[in-house]
Amino acid sequence: MADELTPAQTALRDTKRLLRVARTGALATIDGGAPLTTLVGVVSDWDGSPLFLMSELARHTQNLAADARASLLLTSEGGRGDPLNQPRVTLGGTVIRHADPHSRARYLRRNPKAKLYADFADFAVRRLWVETIHFNGGFGRADKLTVAELMSPADDIADLIAAEDELLAEVDALDESAMARLVAGVSSGRRVWRSAGLDAEGLDLSAGGATARVEFSAPARDRASWRERLKERVEG
Amino acid sequence: MADELTPAQTALRDTKRLLRVARTGALATIDGGAPLTTLVGVVSDWDGSPLFLMSELARHTQNLAADARASLLLTSEGGRGDPLNQPRVTLGGTVIRHADPHSRARYLRRNPKAKLYADFADFAVRRLWVETIHFNGGFGRADKLTVAELMSPADDIADLIAAEDELLAEVDALDESAMARLVAGVSSGRRVWRSAGLDAEGLDLSAGGATARVEFSAPARDRASWRERLKERVEG
Numbered sequence: 001m002a003d004e005l006t007p008a009q010t011a012l013r014d015t016k017r018l019l020r021v022a023r024t025g026a027l028a029t030i031d032g033g034a035p036l037t038t039l040v041g042v043v044s045d046w047d048g049s050p051l052f053l054m055s056e057l058a059r060h061t062q063n064l065a066a067d068a069r070a071s072l073l074l075t076s077e078g079g080r081g082d083p084l085n086q087p088r089v090t091l092g093g094t095v096i097r098h099a100d101p102h103s104r105a106r107y108l109r110r111n112p113k114a115k116l117y118a119d120f121a122d123f124a125v126r127r128l129w130v131e132t133i134h135f136n137g138g139f140g141r142a143d144k145l146t147v148a149e150l151m152s153p154a155d156d157i158a159d160l161i162a163a164e165d166e167l168l169a170e171v172d173a174l175d176e177s178a179m180a181r182l183v184a185g186v187s188s189g190r191r192v193w194r195s196a197g198l199d200a201e202g203l204d205l206s207a208g209g210a211t212a213r214v215e216f217s218a219p220a221r222d223r224a225s226w227r228e229r230l231k232e233r234v235e236g
Numbered sequence: 237m238a239d240e241l242t243p244a245q246t247a248l249r250d251t252k253r254l255l256r257v258a259r260t261g262a263l264a265t266i267d268g269g270a271p272l273t274t275l276v277g278v279v280s281d282w283d284g285s286p287l288f289l290m291s292e293l294a295r296h297t298q299n300l301a302a303d304a305r306a307s308l309l310l311t312s313e314g315g316r317g318d319p320l321n322q323p324r325v326t327l328g329g330t331v332i333r334h335a336d337p338h339s340r341a342r343y344l345r346r347n348p349k350a351k352l353y354a355d356f357a358d359f360a361v362r363r364l365w366v367e368t369i370h371f372n373g374g375f376g377r378a379d380k381l382t383v384a385e386l387m388s389p390a391d392d393i394a395d396l397i398a399a400e401d402e403l404l405a406e407v408d409a410l411d412e413s414a415m416a417r418l419v420a421g422v423s424s425g426r427r428v429w430r431s432a433g434l435d436a437e438g439l440d441l442s443a444g445g446a447t448a449r450v451e452f453s454a455p456a457r458d459r460a461s462w463r464e465r466l467k468e469r470v471e472g
Contacts, residue, residue: 024319026262026309028271035264035271037309039324039372059370073262073273081445082349083260088275113318134295136275209317 011135011143013215014087015150019048020204021211022074023110027052027095029063029070036063042074043110046161046199047154049127050074050091051098051107053114056122064126068094072128085138091130098127102161109168110196110206152201153219160200163223168195171203171230178234187212203230247371247379249451250323251386255284256440257447258310259346263288263331265299265306272299278310279346282397282435283390285363286310286327287334287343289350292358300362304330308364321374327366334363338397345404346432346442388437389455396436399459404431407439407466414470423448439466 005013027040038060043051050072054061064070070093076086104125108115117123133145160167172195174182179193183205187193191207198204200219205212214233220226241249261278264271274296279287286308290297300306306329312322340361344351353359369381396403408431410418415429419441423429427443434440436455441448450469456462 024311026264026273026311028262028264028273028307030266030271031307034305034328035266035307036328037262037264037273037307037326039309039311039320041320069270071264071267071271071273073275075260075262075275083445084275084277090273092270092272209319 007141008143011137011141012145012149014137015089015133015135015145016048016152016201016215017213018074018076018087018089019044019050019150020199020202020213021077022050023077023209023211025050026073026075027060027070028072029060029095030067031059031063036060040072041111041114042072043107044197044199044204045098045103045106045127045154046157047151048199049130049151051103052095052126052128053107053111053118053123054126055117055120056124061126064095068096070095070128082138087135087137089136090134091128092132092134093128093130095126095128098125100125102164103127106197110204152199153221154200157200157221159222160198160220160226163226164198167198167223167226167230170227171195171198171205174234181236182214182230182234183212184236186214198226200226203233243373243377244379247373247377248381248385250373251325251369251371251381252284252388252437252451253449254310254312254323254325255280255286255386256435256438256449257313258286259313259445259447261286262309262311263296263306264308265296265331266303267295267299272296276308277347277350278308279343280433280435280440281334281339281342281363281390282393283387284435285366285387287339288331288362288364289343289347289354289359290362291353291356292360297362300331304332306331306364318374323371323373325372326370327364328368328370329364329366331362331364334361336361338400339363342433346440388435389457390436393436393457395458396434396456396462399462400434403434403459403462403466406463407431407434407441410470417472418450418466418470419448420472422450434462436462439469 075088193205196204196206203214216229311324429441432440432442439450452465456465
């Protein structure tokens with residue numbers, strides 16, 4: 001089935017996946033006129049936008065206070081073969097403080113270790129408001145994508161947001177064979193997967209440092225249709 | 237023995253290692269005033285400076301033509317556990333064309349696949365002239381290093397450069413048990429290691445996508461002393 005995708009569809013699929021599974025990214029900011037790249041922890045917001053938990057004391061945060069423009073590189077972690085032939089994406093835009101408690105909860109769900117410092121006065125969640133997207137899928141495979149096509153629905157998903165804990169608990173209650181069917185095709189190797197987050201277009205799983213993305217056939221905007229989509233994937 | 241290193245010594249050791257084993261880095265350039273991060277292939281020059289093979293057509297190369305300032309993030313690949321608790325380094329400086337044939341040979345030795353395009357008219361080797369070094373070893377472990385302490389001797393190593401092929405052939409001719417002693421402590425798992433490059437302070441090995449660094453107890457500036465140092469490491 002994947003063989004039938006056009007190059008643009010492949011770029012879109014791979015970019016969506018990078019947004020969802022990336023745990024870190026290389027963030028470039030303007031540092032007194034010069035560029036500066038630093039490693040940052042990242043989590044995807046409901047629509048796929050990168051969320052960060054940054055200290056005011058960090059140099060990149062101070063840079064962003066002076067000039068909010070940033071560029072974020074997300075790469076395929078743990079890929080085999082030539083890393084320059086693996087998909088990666090550069091997202092350009094501005095990084096702005098993001099007080100939404102649902103986004104904060106989302107960050108901490110995926111990065112439970114961040115609870116150690118998330119409440120310190122100098123830490124706050126920030127979000128990259130994506131304006132430009134450069135996908136590079138490897139040699140001879142580059143595409144520009146639009147924000148409209150890349151981002152997942154997030155405007156009309158209040159019921160999904162309210163049901164997040166409930167739905168993720170249902171995922172974690174799946175028996176071993178149901179979970180195996182769910183990750184078939186998106187991950188190899190035997191692992192104990194746990195839910196890491198959800199959105200209208202799918203589900204993220206983690207197992208130690210490994211991450212896997214289960215993509216739905218169509219978006220689900222409320223808990224009933226999200227359960228439907230999950231059932232489709234479990235029943236394969 | 238490693239336990240006895242001071243934090244500054246650990247930072248220096250880890251940074252030297254990152255310079256030598258990194259196969260890719262996140263390069264930030266200035267793109268019409270905004271930052272841009274892209275994934276680039278990287279190889280260490282004799283002194284440890286990052287070398288790139290870039291096309292004039294690439295956006296980062298065009299950016300560098302207008303403003304040579306750059307920032308390069310090198311991370312620990314394939315590390316286990318929290319990636320934000322792994323050593324990484326950000327190198328700041330300027331990227332300039334580097335016509336030295338020894339550096340070019342060095343690039344191609346480590347990236348044999350680059351021979352496919354290295355001779356195209358738009359490709360040339362460039363080098364990051366490092367001015368600033370920010371090491372981050374994980375939570376609460378950050379250090380500023382100086383170029384003088386970080387870089388390996390490279391001014392007086394003409395004999396070593398001339399003998400590179402010969403010395404690397406000697407490494408590749410080591411028997412299995414000698415090679416195993418050489419990589420003991422710097423890599424885990426059974427692999428078929430091959431030489432990837434050398435410098436005054438040690439030897440780089442590769443096995444498929446994996447890289448390992450063998451560090452000498454003291455710099456070797458000519459072939460005779462390099463053989464001595466290698467022997468010490470083989471005999472452990």
